[in-house]
Amino acid sequence: MLPASNSSAGGAEEERQCIVNDQMGPFPVLYTIIFIISLPGNLLSVWTFIRSPRAKQQSSSVFLLNLLVADMLLLLALPFKILKDIGAAPWSLMVFHCQVSAVTIYISLYASIAFLAFIITDRYLQDCHNLSFLRLQEVGFARLLSLVIWLLLLLIMVPNMALPIQHIQEQRYLSCSSLKKDLSLHWHALTVILCTALFLNASAVVLLSSGLTLRRLLNSRKHPELWGDVRRAAASVTAMALAYILSFVPYHMVRTPYTLSQTKVITDCHTKRQLFLGKEATLLLSVLHLCFDPLLFFYLYSPFRQTLRNMFPCSRKQSVSEAEQEEMMEPAAPAQMPSNSTYCL
Template sequence: MPLSSNVSAGGAVQGEKCIVNDQMGPFTVLYILIFIISLPGSLLSVWAFIRSPRSKQQQSTSVYLVNLLVADLLLLLALPFKIMKDLGAAPWSLMVFHCQASAVTIYISLYASIAFLALIITDRYLQDCNTLRSLRLQEVGFAQLLSLVIWLLLLLIMVPNMALPIKQVQEQQYLSCSSLKEDISLHWHALTVFLCTALFLNASAAVLVSSGLALKRLLGSRSDPKHWVDARRVAGSVAAVALAYILCFVPYHVVRTPYTLAQTKVITDCQTKRQLFLGKESTLLLSALHLCFDPLLFFYLYTPFRQTVRNMFPCSRNQTVSDTEEQAGEEMQQATFLQ
């Protein structure tokens, strides 16, 4: 049946239907800006990783960085569908496709990025921790296996959201993806959210522990100038990645659980649902900002990548020698760990 023309004072309720996504204009503009800014950096990253010279002793960090880049590319592929839906410029079939496929792809990318950023932070600390306990974690084969497990786990959790049945609903201007879901699909969606939140909490624990240990080592090495320089370098890189992690992903998870309660009809007040939706969209936008930061991480954390980018600019080629020496030192240190 067509919706009633009765509209509440807040402009959110038509008939018995609560409209939560009728204020997407500002979000769409910001998503377009993120897409425009991050696309060149991501394409440059792909080119640089392909052209980067293969080091004799590959490090586990490079494995996690490549997987983080794959997650970024997935998000870049899915963002145009979200932008078109939020603009209201997409045909009905494309809006349904976004709800079934590209929206799920956004969340696969989001949680893959969370997992690999946490692994990068942990790995950066372990590179400076010369103990037997860290050896297994820094083997390239183990890093590749762990990356494969993460992708398979995320697909196992997320793909059913694409495959479970959806309702046939009347075409409408403001489509809420949860309105397409059958009861079983809503229950699986709620389970997905809580499983992914558990993944986020475990990743956050690894970030906090690694950051705390790096800071502890930095403070403990103040009396030794040589160790102080190494500890400061590692602590600086760990702190930079941890800060980006916190800014991008923590606010989203503060809002995610209560918003899921609104999607599953536990929370029914329309004004509360609207506020939770706007909070979810604001923090999801913040999460997408990591697309702009990740090329900087690739540049500063992976020496062959940095060499390749610098070789593109004549004024920076004089840095190549020092980068080569830095890479040789990292390879020697890695070889020492593995002996």
């Protein structure tokens, strides 16, 4: 970590020797690969949502659209992080990353966590007709809930952009925490606590919804004619829950101790370096969801599938009939499952 003030020459020299981000290794390359792979799929998703008038007709579409907005924010901020990590950014751009684009990355990250939780819960509620009274599936309520999430994240995160920073001498390796004054560091720690609480609540919802959905599906084994569809549905639910866990749980296991190193609670230089590398590795896993979210749009949003089919001439003749078949199958699938209400409780 770089020195936060010049009050003590000895302390400044000790801080200056502890540089945590001088061995980024493959991280900028991996972030670049993620950016290149995820950009086409997310741009195609944007194009599909713009062209489709059906995007606002269902609560799931509202949550998917907000997830897409979060992904695009992350894609816009990622190049600044790559340039800083490579060391190719000028000093002003490095400071801009610390003040703006790094905060944007975390806004989009926690927005993605919240909307993924809503999407998984919404899919569960679609199968539980005895829970149809819940307002989560109302389009108006879904929009209101999405607005609350964005306002909450902006209220928590924007002060990290607005609070004043201190001026330090230009140097090759910039640690963003070295720019923060004491008030900014305290607010940063509070931000981590609040966002971790948001993550824990979202994770509880994801695990509960996924577990109840799997129990309901597995209870359908007594119907052999449905077992093939049930097995595929169970595999998709399990894959979605595992992807959520692998993407976001490791990062939050490292986030708190890493924040302690930023706020000078942990002062050992070797520990700081290890925590920084752990944070970068787990953040990479979290950013990896950019590559998989277009698959989620494809699976949950039929206009996305229709757009992809229309891009290939050999499939255009079958696109209309396949779309009609999907529209008939999607609402019918839950009805084919056993309707015992205990499966959804």
